[in-house]
Amino acid sequence: MAEVNCDLVVIGSGPGGYVAAIRASQLGMKTVIIERDALGGVCLNWGCIPTKALLRTAEVYTNMKHAESFGLKAEGIGFDLDAVVKRSRGVSAQMEKGIGYLMKKNKVEVINGTARLEKGTNAPTVKVKTKDGETTVKAKHVIVATGARARTIPQAGLEPDGKFIWTAKEAMVPDVMPKKLLVIGSGAIGIEFASFYNALGAETTVVEMVDRILPAEDAEISKFAEKQFKKQGMKILTSASVEKLDKGKDSVKATIKLKDGKTETVEADRVVLAIGITGNTENLGLEAVGAKIDRGHVVVNEWLETGVKGLYAIGDIVGAPWLAHKASHEGTICVEKIAGQKGVHPLKVSLIPGCTYSNPQIASVGLTEAKAKEQGHKVKVGRFPFNGNGKAVALGEPEGMVKTVFDEKTGELLGAHMIGAEVTELIQGFGLARSMEAVEEDLMHAIFPHPTLSEMMHESVLDAYGKVIHI
Incomplete structure (x- = not known):
């Protein structure tokens, strides 16, 4: 039986796990990451990345069908489903290799196998079942980042069967x-x-x-x-x-x-x-070492501590919002707190942007108008339509809207909500504004380049205060 000793072991190599491992290595920790499948986890291999490749295909195909509206001719338009899927899988494979490179670059040891926790001295001991037998990993700190899987309906006839x-x-x-x-x-x-x-x-x-x-x-x-x-x-x-x-x-x-x-x-x-999804908490030995599970997720505090000495959990396994960027940020917070870094702050869920990559795209950050009112805010709301923006019209994407919600008394940007072309790229402008506690004057005085879709963000702010220009 092989034995490995390190400062930190991370179970799971998704966006939470591999980011935590890299940051730990940067801070001088000897780090091991355990992965039972492919590096990158569900997000990179079966979620965020391959779905975006599929959706890009759908976007190009849709544009091809509307070629005439751009003065172009396209005849005999069709698609090869196998080739569409092959491209998507190829994108994931390329990114998975990239994670492998990052592990080597940052001197993170990768162990392929299935992990299970057992009680230890400073932190739980990790037993890893590999193709060659069993490896014991002893570390000062253990981070569980095993992600989540699709929730199913517990009703006869509604269970997924892989075919229909x-x-x-x-x-x-x-x-x-x-x-x-x-x-x-x-x-x-x-x-x-x-x-x-x-x-x-x-x-x-x-x-x-x-x-x-x-x-x-x-x-x-x-x-x-x-x-x-x-x-x-x-x-x-x-x-x-x-x-x-x-x-x-x-x-x-x-x-x-x-x-x-x-x-x-x-x-x-x-x-x-x-x-929806449910956390991958089973068969890890979590409860046996004293961690608490609530409705399919590991219970942690603001520093991602489970209450068990040396044991932490991050990402989808600790609950909503189930987002890759949230998991990555938690990984960084957790590791920097372990390392005693100064200036570490707990995660603020209200600062996390959410994106849906449909056609049209949808993106948001902060409170909805209804939630803001529920919380007692007297609000000012601004809106700006895509069809009032020159870049959107030139792109052939005139359907959409940018909506902003402000606190009337303080001018705080409480929330921003968008629908339309490329809003998943635009939303971080408002995400940054909320992180920096920007108020309406900050956003109104900012200069947005022309012609860009981002101008609609400015106009939406102006609209909330009766100063909108282009509608």
């Missing part, structure tokens, strides 16, 4: 291009897959239990998004639930309970389950 009923993983490597697709759940994951398959020609239906799609977003943005998706041909059923799925030889019949209590039958070739 897909999770996100199967939806990324489809065996066929469905003519009809049913997506259960309208959060970011569900809407992104609905957008991809709808763009490639699938007759797409989205079912959402609550009264609007993208329920985490500002209500005005959700309404705008639903209108755009319906215009693209999607069928959207809100305040609805899938009661059962009947599998046939080549398709599935879904019985859907509607808001009024009536039922509707929707037939689909494939079904995508996108109803």
Whole structure:
């Protein structure tokens, strides 16, 4: 049995784990990372990155179909599904190699295997089952960053089977291009897959239990998004639930309970389950060493400490928001706190931007208008439409909106919400503003380049204070 001694061992190499490992190495810690599958975790291999490659294909394909509006000619437009998937997998493979390079560059030892915690002296001992046997890793500190997986519906007939009923993983490597697709759940994951398959020609239906799609977003943005998706041909059923799925030889019949209590039958070739995720907490020995698990996630404090000496947890396994950039930031906070670095601050969830890479894109940071009012703020709200922006019109992307929410008394930017082309790239401008505690005057006095989509951010701020120029 091999034994490894180090300062820090990280279990899981997703965006939280590998960032934590690199930062620890930079701070002089001898670091080991354990990964049972491919470096980069779900995000890089089966989530964030490959889905964006698929969505880019859908975007290019959509533009090709509208070539005439740009003065171009494109005939015989089509796609090769196998080639589309191959490109997506190739992008992930390239990025996975990049993580391997970063591990070597930063002298982080990688052990491929499945980890389990056992009680230790300074921190839990990590036993790793590898293809060559078992390795024992003893460290001063252990960070668990094992991520999460798709949540399933605990109801007979609704479990994913890999053929007719897909999770996100199967939806990324489809065996066929469905003519009809049913997506259960309208959060970011569900809407992104609905957008991809709808763009490639699938007759797409989205079912959402609550009264609007993208329920985490500002209500005005959700309404705008639903209108755009319906215009693209999607069928959207809100305040609805899938009661059962009947599998046939080549398709599935879904019985859907509607808001009024009536039922509707929707037939689909494939079904995508996108109803959230749950932490990978099982079979790790977490509870055996004293860590607490609550509703599928590890309980931690503001410094990502589990309450067990030397044991920490970061990323999706500790709960919402389940975002790669949140996991990475937690990894940095955790390691810098362990190292005794000065100026380390706990994570503020309200500063984390959220993005949905559908067509149109959706992005937001901070409070929605409704949440701001619920918290007692008297608000000023600004809006600016894409069709009032020269760059958006020139791009052929006139559908969209930028919305800002300010505290009337202090001028604090409480939240920003966007829908339209490239808003996932724009949102960090408002994210930075919130991190720096900018007020309306700071944003109004900032000079935005012309012609850019970013000008709409400025105009939205001006609109909140009755100074808008271009509408």
